Amino acid sequence: MSLNGDPLDEDYVRTRLKQPPFVTIDGVLNIRDLGSYPTADPSLIIKPSFMYRSGEVSGITGEGKSQLKSLGITHIFDLRSDPEMAKWQSPIPQIDGVEVIHAPVFKNEDYSPEMMAKKFKLYSTNKTEAFMELYTQIMDNAGPSFRTILRHIRDNPNSSCIFHCTAGKDRTGILAALLLNLAGVDDQIIAEDYALTRVGREPAREKIMTRLREEPLFASNNEAALNMFSCRPDTMLAFLSLLKERYGGVEGYLKDVIQLTDGDISTIRSNILAPRTS
Secondary structure, three states: OOOOOOOOOHHHHHHHOOOOOEOOOOOOOOOEEOOOOEOOOOOEEEOOOOEEEEOOOOOOOHHHHHHHHHOOEEEEEEOOOHHHHHHOOOOOOOOOOOEEEEOOOOOHHHHOHHHHHHHHHHHHHOOHHHHHHHHHHHHHHOHHHHHHHHHHHHHOOOOEEEEEOOOOOOHHHHHHHHHHHHOOOOHHHHHHHHHOHHHHOHHHHHHHHHHHOOOHHHHOOHHHHHHOOOOOHHHHHHHHHHHHHHHOHHHHHHHHOOOOOHHHHHHHHHHOEEEOOO
């Protein structure tokens, strides 16, 4: 699989999207089950069909809503901010029997033209150091948002949920990494899960490029726009190192920034694990 922003082979994408951990919800891109990954304990895996990650769900169709319900998903957590949804005309959908909870990572002022230009400039470089600056911003701002989702997982061990941002890559990828890391999933597996967004977003390539061309930075710089598609495993590996060095590991982050207790963390870990059956 290409790790840069060049188009992927259509046959490869079509085949890969039909394989786990990807699942199908019509109108939703880049959706996959975080379950079934092995952990450091050979007798335990991540609980299947319990936590899902995806890109925005605004375009979900009637068929997609039925598929979502068939997966047992009862809660959707939307990590996007109001200005983000307004800019791309992608509001929160109404889905009977499913609670959609708005849990933005960033405040509205973080989407000022000046702040967005700075973020896009960092993204466009495709440098690991730039992503670490961006991911630190996410981590430092995500306390209330991530706390909402983690408390839900703590209190609802039998209620499946999905969390998403716009592309399902950065904010979503960091939360997924925190959960998998907490459960003892190997760093390399977490990095490979992160990289799958490269496949998950490919069907929306033209839509994404059209959006990017509305931004001055990308309108005249196609290479910078293509860099927005990259999802390199080493970026996630660098983040996991950052998590240890800056925040004292996942438990340190959950206690100091998310403000969870040792008991909360123990319960969350227990709720996202399941016995290996084979």
